[in-house]
Amino acid sequence: MMVSPEMLVVEEGFNVRGVGMSKEEYWQQEHVQEHVNNLAQAYEAGDYVPPIVVKFRESDQKAVVRDGHHRLAALKTLLEREVPIQFVNVIEYKGDEAKQQLLMLKSSNSLQLSAVEKAEIFHRLHAYGFNPDEIAAQVGNSVQHVYQMLRIYDLPLEKKRLIQQKKLSVNSALAETSTRQKKFSPPKKAVKEVLELLSAKAEIHGDVVKAEIPLELWQKLLNPESLNQESEVNENQIGLELESETVS
Structure with a gap:
């Protein structure tokens, strides 16, 4: 399915990228900018780029991005440079909110999620009513891993930020927080x-x-x-x- 880039929008708070950081700080990271630039070059050259996964909003039929935020950033970069991009390939996703979280977690077309970003998804699944056993079955991890992710979610915001900046390891953060x-x-x-x-x-x-x-x-x-x-x-x-x- 092809749509105009102007049809693509994001839902505030949905994307777990950069949890614990400001938006500007996340998108200014060197590896993120490199990834976005590579995608922009692929779009401009007409190379294959995986379709952006969207869910159409009933109120205005805008295509809300569910997987492909970096691809959208690449498209916006090209449009700012006035590169003509008339249509972009998308796939409509019809799963519920929980399945949309799993889509983010399991997508193979994106940058690998950090532990803090994965922990945010695990917490959302838990908030939707999934117990640790059910989450483990859905994501293909052990129950122990699920509990570990939920512990990471509970870390103070500053520690999450340091983990995101690769200035603090997850194990060190958990050890420091596990007070007697x-x-x-x-x-x-x-x-x-x-x-x-x-x-x-x-x-x-x-x-x-x-x-x-x-x-x-x-x-x-x-x-x-x-x-x-x-x-x-x-x-x-x-x-x-x-x-x-x-x-x-």
């Missing part, structure tokens, strides 16, 4: 006191059990600071467990 997380168990004595209190004074109202628990006892159960203080003086309490998350 505090976990605690209630003191045995406090648990025993609560159980005794519930046995003696609890009131049952339908499906609800009500009981008054002294504030001090409640703090011993749920307040980490109170628990930390108690654990220093009472050897019968479990205290704090520190756990370090390992990087796979």
